[in-house]
Amino acid sequence: MSGVAKPSSANRRLKNLLNQTDNRICADCGAPDPKWASANIGVFICLKCCGVHRSLGTHISKVLSVALDEWSNDEIDAMIEVGGNSSANAIYEAYIPEGYSKPGPDASHDERRRFIRAKYELQEFLKSSLRITSGKSSSASIRSSFSRKILDSFRLKPIQKSECMVEFIGLLKVKVVKGTNLAIRDMMTSDPYVVLTLGQQTIQTTIIKSNLNPVWNEELMLSVPHDFGPVKLQVYDHDTFSADDIMGEAEIDIQPLITSAMAYGDPEMFGNMQIGKWLTSHDNALLEDSIINIVEGKVKQDVSLKLQNIECGEIYLEVEWLPLDQQVYVMSSFIHSFFLHQINSAGSDFSRSGRDGVGWH
Secondary structure, three states, rough: OEEOOHHHHHHHHHHHHHHHHHHOOOOOOOOOOEEEEEOOOOOOOHHHHHHHHHHHOOOOOOOOEEOOOOOOOOHHHHHHOOOOOHHHHHHHOOOOOOOOOOOOOOEEEEEEEHHHHHHHHHHOOEEEEEEEOOOOOOOOOOOOOOOHHHHHOOOOOOOOOOOOOOEOOOOOOOHHHHEEEOOOOOOOOOOEEEEEEOOOOEEEEEOOOOOOOOEOOOOOEEEEOOOOOEEEEEEEOOOOOOOOOEEEEEEOOOOHHHHHHHHOOHHOOOOOEEEEOOOOOOOOOOOOOEEEEOOOOEEEEEEEEEEEOOOEEEEEEEEEEEEEEEEEEEEEEEHHHHHHHOOOOOEEEEOOOOOOOOOOO
């Protein structure tokens, strides 16, 4: 942890940042000459908006005076990484509804409170996949979840490697816990199994015979490429003499999990706490908000899904993020499957035969 910066150095860096054109007005109401800041969000604010920020709690907004408080190097670095009020507002105000107006410098306290809560606590104006509910504040978590550095790491970038190379940023351990009320695809029951697909990888659970409420408790491992998308989940009914029947599908958005994990860094530095959330919406299959927690030094997420394009069925998962200390480059699908086989937990079933499309592509 960095110590408190020398006053001259801290004052100089803060002054340079405050002198940016966009930082000369309050990020929330536009009042001139703001003298306060939210260190973990990365915005400069006026005295009136500062009072609302304080009421949210330091787990959402850690308020410091530009002139009166001592700033640590971590706090100043976090402000610089965000890039200023314009950069922060481009994220936090990305989707303000038509007809909804920001409060002005002369707005009432209630108007400010409603807007600031919606903007930062409820995160109503963000892209849904970027919404994060922060846990307790700490010096290590001061680096904002939405800082430019973190967000840039999730923008698609051309990889300066040969086309057959794949860049990985971490591993995803998915524990397929159970299914409930699955669809009937045989006479009176089904023989279900779950298939997970991410990029070029496809893995599956074992088949459970004659069970509409199967319990797997199987751990499957996927490597996460730099330009990752959602994990595709499919449930099938195994048939011996014909093609396996689909029993529903869903997508798992892993960006909230990875964004939360990277925002907090080493999870072993923290106690058990909530660090994020994947919110239910009309365009995802979540049964309820999916909470992202640090549990005993690990970043984990419970996910409950309503299967789509089928009459019934639910799947329950436990997901864990495992970052790589160094980026791994895989030269071919053969090396890729070998690598995963070495790190995969015992009992994982990498299908090499059976239904078309299951196994490594």
